[in-house]
Amino acid sequence: MLRIGHNQNTNMLPMFYFLSQGNPDLDWVIGQPTTHNKLLAEGKIDLAPISAFSYGEHWRDYAILPDLSVSTKGRVGSILLFTKYPLKELDGRKVALTSHSATSVNLLKIILKEFYHCMPEYVIMDAGLSEMMAEADAGLLIADQAIQASLSKPEAQIIDLGEEWFRQTGCPMTFSVWAYPKYLIHEKGEEIRNIHELLISGRNKALNHMDEIVNTCVQMLGATSDFWVDYFNQFSYTLDSELQRGLSRYFEYCVKYGQLEEQPEILIWPEDLGLRE
Ligand SMILES: C=C(O[C@@H]1C=C(C(=O)O)C=C[C@H]1O)C(=O)O
The missing domain is CATH 3.40.190.10 (Periplasmic binding protein-like II)
Structure with a gap:
């Protein structure tokens, strides 16, 4: 079996x-x-x-x-970066990464480096949005945790990584x-x-x-x-x-x-x- x-x-x-x-x-x-x-x-x-x-x-x-x-070809709805600053201002700032993802954490690093020339300080956190935002300037969540966080109407700006990847590369x-x-x-x-x-x-x-x-x-x-x-x-x-x-x-x-x-x-x-x- x-x-x-x-x-x-x-x-x-x-x-x-x-x-x-x-x-x-x-x-x-x-x-x-x-x-x-x-x-x-x-x-x-x-x-x-x-x-x-x-x-x-x-x-x-x-x-x-x-x-x-x-x-997805574009927007996902559940691969979300919640950020206090625009992406181009994340250089040197602290960005929390969910411990549940491998694809999306690496996708975020690519997007920030390649298209925004940013190298934040990354920390992996096994936590929800409020804990992440207390510790860091931005937080990446995936799947149901991301959906729940977006439904909670957070103050942070929400960047959908599928949408951002498609906008920058034209790729699914x-x-x-x-x-x-x-x-x-x-x-x-x-x-x-x-x-x-x-x-x-x-x-x-x-x-x-x-x-x-x-x-x-x-x-x-x-x-x-x-x-x-x-x-x-x-x-x-x-x-x-x-x-x-x-x-x-x-x-x-x-x-x-x-x-x-x-x-x-x-x-x-x-x-x-x-x-x-
Ligand atoms: C679309 C999603 O994709 C997930 C993202 C993964 C990753 O980032 O490693 C792994 C499995 C996928 O199901 C999601 O979690 O919302």
Whole structure:
């Protein structure tokens, strides 16, 4: 049986909602993205929607499931920098970073360096918005923590990193990919194929039943149905060639600024014939 990372944030619901309901037998390991990044790297889980950045760190050992991701072309609504100052004035100031993210913290560093020539002092905090803003001049939150913070009508200015990335580069941004260790292709290829099919059919069903997911989100975090409809409209849960190009662009900047040692190749299986030996 495969041990699979389960991320319970609302942005992931279209991939998990029907899968977790219909398959109580799957071995779920609940956690935030950085927990799954670590567990996958340590071999303690077999498959998870990890941070795209973490794939970039381990690309020589990992493969990616086709046609699945968490991506946007522009605004995300849940990758948010709350800041007391305009971005160009953050140089030398203190910026708090959520401990739950790898993709977005590196995206923020890229955006501030490349487009605003800023080098703030970064501190990682396992905290909510008020604690971050008491300690720092800006704070980066992701997922439900970011949504809750934005709904609380904070005084800080809110910068959506997906929107900012798209404005600066014209590229979409892929925040998460489904990754697994490459050796599993040989050891558990059939199980990988099966879970991939389940994920695709679960996602497709969810995209046809978004009213159910929207109602779940209203119950989980409040806000209106319209808010959630608008939120989910931003996302693409596929991994087409345009999204892969956007991801490569992000990796190029990661290499440029030393966040990654080398440019990762995006290895996709079962689709990528090049991988078959
Ligand atoms: C869109 C989001 O993307 C998430 C951001 C991640 C990261 O920054 O490492 C990891 C998984 C994604 O689901 C979100 O959290 O709102």
